[in-house]
Amino acid sequence: MTAAAHASLRAGRTHYSPLLGEPALREALAAMLTATAGTPASAADILITQGGTAGLSASILGIVNPGDKVVVPDPTYSLYGDLVAMAGGTVVPVPLAPDLHWDLDRLADALDGAKLFVFCNPVNPTGIVHSREAFNGSVGTFVQDAALVAVESCDEDVARMRAAYEKRGELMRGELATIPGLTLSAPEGAFYQFPRYDIDLPSVEVVAALRTHGVAVRPGSEFGACGEGHLRLSYAASPQSITEGVRRLAAGLSALR
Ligand SMILES: Cc1ncc(COP(=O)(O)O)c(C=O)c1O
Secondary structure: OHHHHHHHHHOOOOOOOOOOOOHHHHHHHHHHHHHHOOOOOOHHHOOOOOHHHHHHHHHHHHHOOOOOEEEEEEOOOOHHHHHHHHOOOEEEEEEOOOOOOOOHHHHHHHHOOOOEEOOOOOOOOOOOOOOOOOOOOOOOHHHHHHHHHHHHHOHHHHHHHHHHHHHHHHHHHHHHOOOOOEEOOOOOOOOEEOOEEOOOOOHHHHHHHHHHOOOOOEEHHHHOHHHOOEEEEEOOOOHHHHHHHHHHHHHHHHHHO
């Protein structure tokens, strides 16, 4: 990807790209989605944005008007609620089932009168994967040339990293299992553990205490009221960092008891 970005810059592809994105990248992404998402997609369905935050901001600010109801799962990535608030909308959080999958009855009730439903797969912070999904996704030409290389020729790297994340997740799970009072989650994608702890303290306080033990994690409450009592741990880290991080986590939790 770096070589493709470099070659593209050298070739002078530094001008504005078409507003919807480079046609070759949109075609390649449509083919990839058609092959992987189980729903046919064409280039006309694809819009290239500068990452997830820019895409979500454009979509939510474009769709949501003041007073509109927007349904989001609870817990979920905190950006969605912040963007809805910026647009003047009202966030309707839908508590997930205890296994962190959808509670479809509650979801159906909440969707009544809603303008928008924000659905992300796999889920940050829980690592849960929902079984069917579709997603759409303006950006510097050279970045898109590099992205095209990623889509067309990085399958092996993706497979390698997927296997590495699986191993890291197992490593983290095994190490966390030795800590008393933690109920582990069962991530199906992404790279997060979302364990529940049994200490009677808000997650913001637990996170602050853990920081003094040299480990930084995210408080579950950051992802919604139903995230309270949980911690979000990322295993996008080296095996050594995972082992050492969990060791510090264990020491920090034990000092809170
Ligand atoms: C669920 C989710 N949505 C959106 C984003 C933001 O994406 P980006 O970093 O591409 O702006 C993230 C980043 O971690 C995320 O986990």
